[in-house]
Amino acid sequence: MKVYLIKRLLQIIPTMLGITFITFVIIQLAPGNPAMLKIQMGKGQAELGEKTASELIIKQTKELYGLDKPLPVQYLLWLKRIFTLNFGFSYKDHRNVWDKIAERLPITIQLNLISIFLVYIIALPFGVYSSTHVGSFADKILTVGFFFLYSLPSFWVAMLLIMLFGGGDFWDIFPVFGISSIGSESMGPLAWLLDRLWHLVLPIVCLTYGGLAYLSRLTRASMLEVIREDYVRTARAKGLSERVVIFKHAFRNALLPLITLFAFLLPSMFGGSVIIESIFSVPGMGQLGFEAVLSRDYPVIMAITTISAFLTLAGLLISDVLYAALDPRIKLE
Amino acid sequence: MTDRAETFDLQLDANYPETAVEVPNTYWGMVSHHFRKKKLAVFGLWVTLFLFFVAIFADLIANDKPILFYHHGTISFPVFSGADKAGPFVWKDLRKSDPFLLQRVTGKEEAIAVWPIVKYSPTEYNLLEYLSPPGVRHWFGTDDSGRDVLSRMIYGARVSLSVGFIAVGIAMIIGVLLGALAGYFGGWSDIVISRAIEIMLTIPTFFLIIAIIAFLPPSIYNIMVVIGLTGWTGFARFVRAEFLKLKQLDFITALHALGASHRRIIFLHMLPNAMAPVLVSAVFGIAGAILTESSLSFLGFGVPPPTPSWGDILSQSRDYIEFAWWLTIFPGFAIFMSITAYNLVGEGLRDAMDPKLFR
Numbered sequence: 001m002k003v004y005l006i007k008r009l010l011q012i013i014p015t016m017l018g019i020t021f022i023t024f025v026i027i028q029l030a031p032g033n034p035a036m037l038k039i040q041m042g043k044g045q046a047e048l049g050e051k052t053a054s055e056l057i058i059k060q061t062k063e064l065y066g067l068d069k070p071l072p073v074q075y076l077l078w079l080k081r082i083f084t085l086n087f088g089f090s091y092k093d094h095r096n097v098w099d100k101i102a103e104r105l106p107i108t109i110q111l112n113l114i115s116i117f118l119v120y121i122i123a124l125p126f127g128v129y130s131s132t133h134v135g136s137f138a139d140k141i142l143t144v145g146f147f148f149l150y151s152l153p154s155f156w157v158a159m160l161l162i163m164l165f166g167g168g169d170f171w172d173i174f175p176v177f178g179i180s181s182i183g184s185e186s187m188g189p190l191a192w193l194l195d196r197l198w199h200l201v202l203p204i205v206c207l208t209y210g211g212l213a214y215l216s217r218l219t220r221a222s223m224l225e226v227i228r229e230d231y232v233r234t235a236r237a238k239g240l241s242e243r244v245v246i247f248k249h250a251f252r253n254a255l256l257p258l259i260t261l262f263a264f265l266l267p268s269m270f271g272g273s274v275i276i277e278s279i280f281s282v283p284g285m286g287q288l289g290f291e292a293v294l295s296r297d298y299p300v301i302m303a304i305t306t307i308s309a310f311l312t313l314a315g316l317l318i319s320d321v322l323y324a325a326l327d328p329r330i331k332l333e
Numbered sequence: 334m335t336d337r338a339e340t341f342d343l344q345l346d347a348n349y350p351e352t353a354v355e356v357p358n359t360y361w362g363m364v365s366h367h368f369r370k371k372k373l374a375v376f377g378l379w380v381t382l383f384l385f386f387v388a389i390f391a392d393l394i395a396n397d398k399p400i401l402f403y404h405h406g407t408i409s410f411p412v413f414s415g416a417d418k419a420g421p422f423v424w425k426d427l428r429k430s431d432p433f434l435l436q437r438v439t440g441k442e443e444a445i446a447v448w449p450i451v452k453y454s455p456t457e458y459n460l461l462e463y464l465s466p467p468g469v470r471h472w473f474g475t476d477d478s479g480r481d482v483l484s485r486m487i488y489g490a491r492v493s494l495s496v497g498f499i500a501v502g503i504a505m506i507i508g509v510l511l512g513a514l515a516g517y518f519g520g521w522s523d524i525v526i527s528r529a530i531e532i533m534l535t536i537p538t539f540f541l542i543i544a545i546i547a548f549l550p551p552s553i554y555n556i557m558v559v560i561g562l563t564g565w566t567g568f569a570r571f572v573r574a575e576f577l578k579l580k581q582l583d584f585i586t587a588l589h590a591l592g593a594s595h596r597r598i599i600f601l602h603m604l605p606n607a608m609a610p611v612l613v614s615a616v617f618g619i620a621g622a623i624l625t626e627s628s629l630s631f632l633g634f635g636v637p638p639p640t641p642s643w644g645d646i647l648s649q650s651r652d653y654i655e656f657a658w659w660l661t662i663f664p665g666f667a668i669f670m671s672i673t674a675y676n677l678v679g680e681g682l683r684d685a686m687d688p689k690l691f692r
Contacts, residue, residue: 018532151673154625155631156665166624271539293547309536
């Protein structure tokens with residue numbers, strides 16, 4: 001197992017390099033260079049006539065961001081800075097980019113982890129039930145229902161939820177803004193926790209239902225495939241109880257493709273986070289990324305892209321290790 | 334017909350000869366036969382055709398000018414010529430009497446006008462009527478500039494579908510080519526391309542799209558290209574898998590032995606056999622592209638105004654969400670229906686082409 005882990009970690013390195021390369025390429029897409037933009041933003045249109053002073057400032061900014069060096073050197077500098085977690089300073093408010101991200105990262109991770117957890121907890125039982133009662137009324141309803149659930153656009157669902165539950169013409173049960181009420185610092189720990197959860201209900205619903213629908217259908221399909229296998233027939237012929245057959249034999253084998261799904265759930269959740277966090281004003285990394293794109297804050301954009309890509313790689317690694325641990329057929333060299 | 338016997342099999346149960354059914358036995362014949370048996374899939378297909386129809390004929394379905402105008406013996410087509418009036422007749426005045434399709438003007442000057450069903454153009458605004466709920470005149474209500482929502486949605490279909498098809502087209506070309514190269518040649522090209530696929534999969538796609546689009550001038554073509562450039566990985570994986578399977582088959586070895594060039598083998602022999610999962614993936618890809626385009630428009634990164642887009646109408650509704658339910662429900666439902674329809678067709682196609690379901 002240790003050797004397998006080390007091998008996998010080594011395999012990640014070229015992928016990481018590729019990611020940093022792509023983000024670097026995107027930076028170069030930026031129209032005009034950031035130095036020019038800074039000058040223009042700072043001085044406004046009227047003073048663009050003063051050439052010499054701005055030229056000096058441009059030169060200084062270029063040196064600051066290393067834009068005056070040839071491209072390959074820039075790339076190596078970029079690489080070095082990533083490893084030291086120095087993503088530079090935000091164009092918007094000149095704070096350290098890493099600080100801005102670090103204070104928002106926990107929230108996004110919380111949101112996504114809870115979501116993924118809920119997705120698996122709810123989808124697996126439904127999928128198994130559906131597969132064991134194929135063709136029944138319940139199965140048909142679940143299948144069709146999950147299908148439609150899967151096709152619902154998340155931002156529409158968010159808005160419908162706000163309309164229905166957030167204080168419009170109907171009920172006003174859940175808050176739709178932020179993650180804590182005003183004055184939440186003065187509450188006791190339990191009250192604070194409940195208040196936080198109350199705020200998180202709608203965003204988590206929006207993040208969860210899509211993955212839930214997809215995983216449930218995948219579980220059903222996977223279980224159906226496995227149930228047809230001969231070893232299940234053998235297990236039944238041996239006289240094992242149906243419960244043991246389903247859970248001990250069929251389910252464990254059906255689980256394998258579902259674990260690989262875990263790795264792909266993370267990037268899609270992160271993308272969904274951007275929209276959901278903006279709609280519900282949740283101060284997470286998605287919202288930071290969205291605002292950064294709006295204000296063309298390149299350092300933050302690049303940092304978020306790189307970090308979320310690395311997080312996804314971590315997810316891939318975890319799912320690979322889980323897969324290897326669960327499937328005894330895989331030889332770990 | 335004489336050729337029917339060559340393309341059909343007879344499905345016969347000897348115990349019940351009266352239930353014999355003719356089943357097509359060409360590949361695509363079988364696929365379409367099984368596709369048509371699933372009612373939901375056929376329904377999805379009808380919806381996609383309806384959307385296609387709406388997108389193509391949008392000018393004739395929703396416009397503030399008549400389609401056809403007959404006056405003094407001359408026929409003109411104001412929709413295409415773009416005139417605001419013809420002779421003494423101004424379309425805006427003619428429209429005030431709220432005609433339905435056919436309008437006959439009598440009196441000093443006679444004329445006949447054929448109106449589109451929705452008599453509003455997507456860009457004409459009328460601040461007197463802003464944010465009015467669905468009613469007799471504006472069937473889906475108006476937005477905050479007084480623009481008719483139904484008309485904007487009809488033209489929005491054009492945007493969604495064109496982005497969907499072209500983006501997927503781009504992704505398909507890139508993905509199929511790369512997948513074919515990786516699968517056929519193996520070795521270094523396979524390693525490099527597989528790594529590239531892995532890298533593209535790790536970076537969160539939606540955020541990448543937003544980041545790239547933020548750096549580019551807003552335009553519908555940029556959106557199409559960016560969605561296409563980020564969506565090719567699915568196609569590449571499928572084609573590569575199919576090619577790896579096909580490479581082992583005897584007829585490929587025979588082609589090599591006969592001295593066929595690589596290009597000939599790949600494009601003439603292997604690709605046509607690998608297209609089945611590509612087609613399914615393409616249909617799902619269109620659904621995904623429509624969703625992405627709507628999300629981008631919703632966030633403000635979509636097609637530039639004044640071109641209407643479903644996501645754009647939906648984003649407007651955010652400001653008026655307490656009472657302007659028509660701005661939320663209708664465009665959102667349109668997005669939902671389009672995505673569902675393409676998903677249904679994709680699923681139906683996949684099940685129809687699945688060799689494991691014994692036929």
